[in-house]
Amino acid sequence: QKEVEQDPGPLSVPEGAIVSLNCTYSNSAFQYFMWYRQYSRKGPELLMYTYSSGNKEDGRFTAQVDKSSKYISLFIRDSQPSDSATYLCAMTITSGTYKYIFGTGTRLKVLA
Amino acid sequence: GAVVSQHPSWVICKSGTSVKIECRSLDFQATTMFWYRQFPKQSLMLMATSNEGSKATYEQGVEKDKFLINHASLTLSTLTVTSAHPEDSSFYICSASPYGYTFGSGTRLTVV
Numbered sequence: 001q002k003e004v005e006q007d008p009g010p011l012s013v014p015e016g017a018i019v020s021l022n023c024t025y026s027n028s029a030f031q032y033f034m035w036y037r038q039y040s041r042k043g044p045e046l047l048m049y050t051y052s053s054g055n056k057e058d059g060r061f062t063a064q065v066d067k068s069s070k071y072i073s074l075f076i077r078d079s080q081p082s083d084s085a086t087y088l089c090a091m092t093i094t095s096g097t098y099k100y101i102f103g104t105g106t107r108l109k110v111l112a
Numbered sequence: 113g114a115v116v117s118q119h120p121s122w123v124i125c126k127s128g129t130s131v132k133i134e135c136r137s138l139d140f141q142a143t144t145m146f147w148y149r150q151f152p153k154q155s156l157m158l159m160a161t162s163n164e165g166s167k168a169t170y171e172q173g174v175e176k177d178k179f180l181i182n183h184a185s186l187t188l189s190t191l192t193v194t195s196a197h198p199e200d201s202s203f204y205i206c207s208a209s210p211y212g213y214t215f216g217s218g219t220r221l222t223v224v
Contacts, residue, residue, distance in 0.1 A: 006155075008153070034213055036215075041203070041218070041220060042217055042218060043116075043118070043205050043215035043216050043217045043218040044156070044205070044215045045215070046213050046214065046215075049213065088155065088156070090213075099146070099158060099161065100156075100158070100213075102155040102156045102157075103155060104153075104154060104155040105155055
């Protein structure tokens with residue numbers, strides 16, 4: 001079993017839809033959770049960084065962490081064609097090492 | 113702030129030759145840098161952790177004699193792929209600490 005599981009997609013949605021992206025993990029020691037956006041042939045760009053269970057909102061993006069279920073989500077409201085990219089979840093045990101474990105990424109396509 | 117620059121963005125080399133990839137922190141000092149490899153439609157896999165002034169720590173299965181890492185200053189780490197072969201063709205990405213969640217733009221290596 002992989003430490004981090006993420007549906008690779010692809011996921012196609014119409015413009016304006018709410019997108020839900022999810023990851024599950026098996027290691028209960030993970031404490032810090034990140035969501036990255038990666039465009040083709042580019043490095044990942046940090047979108048959200050969370051520590052505690054609950055929701056964190058930043059503009060059209062909401063990150064949700066449920067440590068009891070070992071489940072994290074990223075919601076994108078009012079999705080735009082420019083949101084089309086691969087979204088990777090990442091997690092780590094402590095903030096000091098920054099040794100991240102990544103999901104495989106979900107490819108998202110927002111149709112105009 | 114927290115900009116990580118990676119160079120070159122792409123490189124083609126002949127089998128058997130060596131290639132050097134640079135990772136620079138532009139506006140902060142990076143005591144630790146991380147090197148990842150990403151194959152098409154796969155997630156980022158940590159190759160090694162590079163610490164300024166000391167030997168790099170390699171992940172299991174990564175050949176340290178093939179992937180030479182040098183972190184001679186607080187703003188520069190280099191990854192040299194020695195005696196490259198077609199199976200080394202991949203997307204190589206660095207990230208830097210203390211903003212360990214900031215990635216470079218990646219280097220696409222093609223070995224022919």
